[in-house]
Amino acid sequence: MxxxxxxxxxxxxxxxxxxxxxxxxxxxxxxxxxxxxxxxxxxxxxxxxxxxxxxxxxxxxxxxxxxxxxxxxxxxxxxxxxxxxxxxxxxxxxxxxxxxxxxxxxxxxxGFANIVDVVTPVGGEEDFKIIETVGKPKDFKSLGFQPKDHIELGQILGAIDIERGAKVSGSRFYYLTGPGALLELALVRMAMEFATKAGFTPVLPPSLVRPQAMEGTGFLGQAAVDVYHLPADDLYLVGTSEVPLAAFHMDEILEAKQLPLRYAGFSPCFRREAGSHGKDTKGIMRVHWFDKVEMFSFCNLNDAAAEHQRILELEKEFLKALELPFRVLDIATGDLGSSAIRKFDCEAWIPSQNTYREVTSTSNCTTYQSRRLRIRSKSSESTEFVATLNGTLMASTRTIVAILENHQQADGSVVVPKALVPYLGLEVIKPLANNA
RNA sequence: GGAGGAUUCGCCUAGUGGCCUAUGGCGCUCGCUUGGAAAGCGAGUUGGGGGCAACCCCUCGCGGGUUCAAAUCCCGCAUCCUCCGCCA
Missing domain, CATH: 1.10.287.40 (Serine-tRNA synthetase, tRNA binding domain)
Incomplete structure (x- = not known):
C-alpha cells in the first residue's frame, strides 16, 4: 500500500x-x-x-x-x-x-505497486544493469573435459532423484538423496550460522499462512496464480518465508530503539510456476517446492537503502564462500515485484547452460508491506511505518545445482568448497560405486 | 472432534442499555520537592481518520445485527485457557 x-x-x-x-x-x-x-x-x-x-x-x-x-x-x-x-x-x-x-x-x-527508486534502471526484464562480476567461470576445456549438467551429476552421485520425484508428485518435483540430502542440510546449517553472526535471529516459521499474511506481503496481486491455496482451510502455502517473517510483527507497534530487527527464516517454498511451461523443464532449476534460508529486516525508512546494501553484501559474501562465480544485477523497473522499489539479483554461473542464473534476490520494500500489515515503530517523537527488506541467503536447489556443476571433476566427483567442508564432513562427493 | 470459560489502555482490573466523554492500581514520562535520591504531591500515558483551525469522528478481540442510544443485548468468527477424545 x-x-x-x-x-x-x-x-x-x-x-x-x-x-x-x-x-x-x-x-x-x-x-x-x-x-x-x-x-x-x-x-x-x-x-x-x-x-x-x-x-x-x-x-x-x-x-x-x-x-x-x-x-x-x-x-x-x-x-x-x-x-x-x-x-x-x-x-x-x-x-x-x-x-x-x-x-x-x-x-x-x-492495485498500486510501490514507487520505484529513482536510481532503478528503467525498462523491462532485459534492461537490468550489471553492477559487478565476481570470480571467473572455470575453463573446463582447458581442464580437458566437458562439464556435465546437474541432472547427470545428481544421478552419478546418487544425490538427486528426479524420476521418482515425478512418479510420486509430478513434474518439477524431486528427491534429494544421500549426499544431496546431506548437502542441503550442510548448506542450511552454514547459512543459518552465517546469518546469526551477521545479527539475524534464526527462525523456523510456519509455511502455511492465512490470507491476510499473503495479502499483506503483496503476493495475492499479480503473483496470485503462482500461489498454492488450500480451499478447505483457506490457507496458503508460502512461496518464501518472506511471508511469515514479514507477518511476524503484523499489527504491532515496535519500539523504535529496537530497530533494526533482523530475522533469518528457513522454510520450504511452494510455487505453482503457472505460466512457466517449457522453461527449465529438466532438472531442479525450477521446481514446485524447494527450501530456502531468507533474510528479513525491519528498519527505519531512512536506513532502508543502507540495509539493502548490507543484505546484498551478505549474499555476495556467502556465494564467495561457496567459491561460485557470479554477477550482480540491478533489476529494471518493469521486472520488480509490486512491493519493491529496487531489487538486486545475484546470478551464479551455470556451466551446463553456459550462462548466469539467479540464485539470490534482495528487495527494498520501504513501507509498502508494513502499511498493509500495520507494522509501525514508536519513538518519543512519532509513530511511523517501518521499512521491510528481504533477501535470499541460500535457496537450496539452485545453490546445489551451482555447486555440483561448478565444482565437478572429470570423473563426476564434486569438490566441496572449503567453507562448507566442516558442515558436510566431506571434502569430495564421490560417484556411487555401482555407477558406470 | 466434543464440553465449558475467557478476551477492556504496556500489565492487572472496575464496568448487566443513557450519569462510560471507560474506573482504579502497577509501570513509565515530566514537573514540584531535594545537595542528590527515595518517599510524597501534581500532571501526562491506546491507536487511527478528517479539518487551515476551533474541534469532530472512530477504536472495549474481529465482523454483523437489535436500538433514538451498545463495552453492556443477539448472531457469526478468531485467539487463548481447562477438561474429554485422538495423535507425531
Missing part, C-alpha cells in the same frame, strides 16, 4: 512510477476522485453522528422523568424520538455511501 498523502499531494510522482513499471497511470486520478468523495462523505457522517449523539443524550433524562410519572414531558419526548429516528435513518444512508466510496478507493489503492 502506498502512503495516501503521496497520492493526494504528489500525484505526478506516482504517475511517473506507474509509467516506469509499465502500469496504468489513470489509476491515480481514479483514486483521487474516489478519495475526495470518501472524505466528503466521511465529514458529513461525522457531523451527523455528533448531532445524533447529542440528541440521544437528551432522551435519557426525559425518559427517567416520564417513568417516574411526570406526564408533562411525554410530548417533548415523542418529538425527540421522532427526530432521532429520522436522524438514525439518515445516518445509515450516509454511512452506506461513505463505505462504498471507501471500498472503491481501497480497491484502486490495492
Amino acid at each position: 502506498l502512503d495516501p498523502k503521496l497520492l493526494r499531494e504528489t500525484p505526478d510522482l506516482v504517475k511517473a512510477s506507474q509509467k516506469a513499471r509499465g502500469a496504468d497511470e489513470s489509476m491515480v486520478d481514479a483514486w483521487i476522485a474516489a478519495d475526495s468523495r470518501w472524505r466528503e462523505l466521511n465529514a458529513a457522517y461525522d457531523t451527523k453522528r455528533a448531532e445524533q449523539k447529542n440528541l440521544s443524550k437528551e432522551i435519557g433524562p426525559l425518559q427517567g422523568k416520564a417513568k417516574s410519572g411526570d406526564e408533562s414531558v411525554t410530548a417533548q419526548l415523542e418529538e425527540l424520538m421522532k427526530n432521532a429516528s429520522r436522524m438514525a435513518d439518515d445516518l445509515t444512508k450516509t454511512a452506506e455511501a461513505r463505505d462504498k466510496a471507501e471500498a472503491e478507493a481501497a480497491q484502486i489503492m490495492s
